[in-house]
Amino acid sequence: VDRREGEEGGMNEHDTSGHAEPTGSRRLSAHPATPAALVEAEPTRPPVIEPVIRPQDADPARAKRSERIISLFFLLSALGTVAFIAAYVAVHPGNSTYDARTSNILLGVCLGVTLGGLAAGIIAWVRWLMPAHETLQERHGMASSDNDLEAAAQVVMTGFQETGLPRRSLLKRSLGLSLGLLALPPVVLLRDLGPLPRKTLRTTLWKAGSPLLNSETGKAVKLGDLEIGSFTTVVPQPVEQMSEEDYAKAPVLLIRLEPGINDPAPGRENWAYQDHVAYSKICTHVGCPVGLYQKQSHKLLCPCHQSTFLVPEACKVIFGPAARSLPQLPITVNSDGEFVAVDGFDQPVGPSFWERG
């Protein structure tokens, strides 16, 4: 059984050469009148060991039908492209969020149809109309002959001798020094990637007298602003006035506990003010904001890795990977009834680091 499709599809366009032979002999002859340039010792194609005959090979009508289906896929793809351009022109995402979504769906689906049609067409073409015979090639061992190996080693050795490196130790050592030092400039050049850490990780903007400003509104928080059991995020300066680096260390949670449940740590008896306590919001694990306050159980939970701090007991860790309590900010209220810091933090805020101690 022969297959004509491959010939029709692939080669006929080039038939202008004049070398084409009669169709009949092409298919039947094992010794075609091949031009001399193509005659070679090796076969043109790898030998077939297991011919695969498809229904399309046996039935030209079926092959024709397959061709039509494949062409339909390609037409679908072309339609997808036209629709893509139409959608691009017709729907502007900037009009509304709804249009943004519509535009995205239309463009994505059209592009998907374009590419999918092309994919389906090509794969069907390969599977239905191209030969799928199993062919065989021998693997040629990667390894070279012993002679070649010997010669290669000898070349390397001879060249190495010619450089004089094995004999001239001064040359070798001075070159080694020179090349070794050459590694330094790139390292030295990286020095100004960033500042030295120095004490920067130990300090925050909080100092004695810093006001506790609501981080959203920038207004000072007053005694009585907070309901019992509620909390707010406060900062020492309006957010716009702080550098990003200062702001990242600054957030503090001001929490109003139920009366009488705060159990201050020794030496921190005066750090709270009338059931209001203030703790750094930056987790001591890897520095996420400890954002979830569970009012009933008085627990602060870090949503990143679930470190849990018990607020009435000096924010000690009761679960999760954080190793240290949240640092406490001593607070009081000034003559205007506004919360202020009595002092800065007595320890670095945020994650641990080698020099922290």
Place this chain on the structure above:
Amino acid sequence: MNNNDGHPQPSSASAAANKPAPTALKKAIAEIDERFGTASFLKRNLNKVFPDHWSFMLGEIALYSFIVLLLSGTFLTFFFRPGTNMVVYHGSYVPLQNVSMTEAFESTLRLSFDIRGGLLMRQIHHWAALLFMAAIVCHMCRIFFTGAFRKPRETNWLIGFGLMTLGIFEGFCGYSLPDDLLSGTGLRIAYGVAESIPIVGTYVAQFAFGGQFPGPDLIPRLYVVHILLIPGILLGLITAHMLIMWHQKHTQWPDAHRNNTNVVGAPFYPAFMAKTGGFFFAVFAVIAFLAGIVQINPVWLYGPYNPAQVGAGSQPDFYIGWLEGALRMMPNWETNFLGHTVSWNVLFPAVILPGILFTVLAIYPALEAWVTKDTAMHNICDRPRNKPGRTAFGATMLAYFAILLLAGGNDLISDHFHVSLYATTWFFRVVFLFGPPIVFWITRRICLGLQRKDLHSAEHGFETGRIVMLPNGEFIEVEAALTEDQVARMGLQYRQQSAPALPPAVDEHGVRSPARHNPIEKVRGALGGFLYEPDVAEPNGRDDHHDEHAEQPQVTSGTTDHERH
């Protein structure tokens, strides 16, 4: 032409090939050949035979996702601005009007809402990245479980490992660029991890970020790393990966035709070339549909990064998720010694553990070759069941990663199943310690069971389920023999890979083996025996264990003889 060399002659392919090439084509080939000498190269490589199996296209998915990433990423660079200067948003997304944000986030919003097709390209890029990593992981599993990393392909395993590692880093850089609340939280964690490194941690962190968190320089630096440095390296490594694969030829599954010294499949040109080209469009089409229909990383819902805020249920992409899980389940150990702090709670899960897992992964081919003393060329894929030790080891590694990944979603799991968060975390801690060894044992037993089944079928044929009554009234089930091809596909002859676990204590001349007294050799031998020796009955029905017992007396008698002398 083909029937000249005595192979069976299929009709169509050769007949089609017999049509002579037109002059124009020959002239073109000659013109190029005169300048580059490419004709024999062309002939050889167009005829290159590629074996076909569905599992061989996993790597293709990774390759094509990478091309999609390059295309969509280039589009994104036309509009994205990697700046950390604060600007006020006045674009068309109403909920964030007049909100202060970085240029990076503002331009991401502009891409999503004011550039036609911008959101599509963003989502194509993100989906392609996920597919890239997923395909790499699946492709690596294929290579691992079939032993396709063995000689001569160890280098390509290492390159592939490098591609995966770089891919993880590249993905992290990429999703950090928009500077939204989620990605900023990820960077905060990365800063904390860097700080945990002993001695140099604070320097590493401040040099990388250009100062304290969030640092003025990180986003622009990540941008260059993300769009130039890593893609450049990836491109180079992928090229090397492909060239080496091409040169060494593909592995293949065993059958009646396929053996260790040949390749059976379709020639590269035209069928394989067309099919793989079509497959590129298929991969791209799937990504385009996903990007059109399934929303991913809606940064406008998270809002701009703010160090005082965090979203509940924050999760990274899956290829980072296992690190997140490790951070979550680690107990809160920290030591202070001579004024210095080591935060094991961060250092171990985020630095040491990934270091161990990835080192084992990288050097696994060398480890296996050392244990088995295997220096042979391997071009035939192992069936996973035929190497129970390796398969069980791979399953164990996967189990570690899977448990870590699930632990990274402990909050979502607790929420969804209404279980205490702490109980979930404890569950994962216990499972992490005790689960993988159980996975190892179960996988090994399954492999051995499947091997036994194969051996039984090879020897006795398979049970047809047909019951026949013999004239004497006896009922028997008809067993049908397997074809030669079916037996060959079991790959039973490729089971033995290693040198003997350990030489006998005393050889036939009565000389004591030095290996028996070398502790490293002892470890090697024990590992080899446990992991890589075929452990199941041979096709002739005898069991290896019985063999050992059978040989033992000889060895013993040898020893006795020696002692007697």
